[in-house]
Amino acid sequence: MTQSPMTQPPTPAPDFDRETAVTRRPGGRSIYDTDLPGAWKVGMGINGGLLLSVAARALSAELGEGPTPHPHPFSISAYYLSTSTAGPATVEVDTLRRGRTVSTASASLCQPGEDGTPVERLRALATFGDLAAQDGDIRTSAKPPHLPAPEECFGTEAAPAEFKAQSPLLDRVDLRLDPACVGWAVGAPSNKGEIRGWFRLPEGRDPDPLLLLLAVDILPPVSFDLGVPGWAPTLELTAHVRAKPAPGWLRVVHSTRNFAGGYLEEDAEVWDSTDRLVAQSRQLARVRLPKK
Incomplete structure (x- = not known):
């Protein structure tokens, strides 16, 4: 009698993929169900980069199918309309244009309010394409940042206790x-x-x-380096993805040149292990100044 081979249990999905997963509802409308994880909370709400990743996953599922699939975000601009909380949410995608090289769509992320009425948390407009189809021509004056080796830098375990208490996401990342x-x-x-x-x-x-x-919004608010601690919720964030990143560590730089009236712009650059600039972003954030 031939013994059948043992069935190996499936490999669990990485936390990031599992916790940003979306499932399309049956029917004509492009609505995707998801569950926002409390583990990605920072300050009073879910991290803005994580929310952007969830919306983009629904957009990728919608635009990545068909005769000319466009699975990758090229540009995405999101407005954060209310504070997201842990729990069920939906992402509704509206395809605005399907082209040969890029497609454009909007995404609306909503959660049920206290009375059950949907409350919009985020509205995004995005252009998607296929990064693998790019011709590889690069002409840039951008320079990768020089950082000490990762083992010579400060990890999340060194974060102040009060900051860690407000930022469970620090346990989800190696920063x-x-x-x-x-x-x-x-x-x-x-x-x-x-x-x-x-x-x-x-x-x-x-x-x-x-x-x-996620990477363009993963560092502590750059206002910290201006001597202004506290929560800095994102009002608007625009990200440009320039290439598929190579395996390995990402280097991230956040900077600002103007903080005025309790608001600041924050620019981000993300570099991969081959010194390629793979993403850029700019966001407008409101900084909650400490009470005097």
Whole structure:
């Protein structure tokens, strides 16, 4: 009698993929169900980059099918309309144009309010394409950041206790900050308006275009380096994904040149392990100034 081989249990999906998963509802409308994870909370709500990744996953599912699939975000702009909480949510996608090289669609992420009425959390407009179809021509004056090796940087375990208590997402990421950019943690910010660090997922998952949308919003608010602690919720964020990242660590730089009236713009660059600039972003954030 021939013995059948033992069935191996399926490999569980990495946390990021599982916690940003979307499922399309049956029917004519392009509505996707998801469950926003409390593990990605920072401050009063779910991290803005994580929300952008969820919306982009629904957009990718919608635009990545058909005779000319466009699975990758090229450009996505999101407006954050209300504070997201842990729990069920929906993403409704409206395809505006399908082209040969790019397609454009909008996405609306909603959650049920206290009375059950849907409350919109995020509205995004995005252009998707196929990064694998790019011709590879690169002409740039951008320079990758110089950082100490990851083992010489400060990991999340060194974060102030009060910051970790408000940021469960620190347990979901492997983040190493340049020692030159963490003076704010001991009351000595540099006032240069820049924070740099290494980023990867602790489960060893290689970066991809969707993870880049998290990376552009993963560092502590750059306002910390201006001596302004506290929550800095994103009002609007526009990200450009320039290439599929190579495996390995990502280097992320956040900077600002203007903080006025309680608002600041924050620019981000993401570089992969081959010194390729793979994503850029700019966001407008409101900084909650401490009460005097």
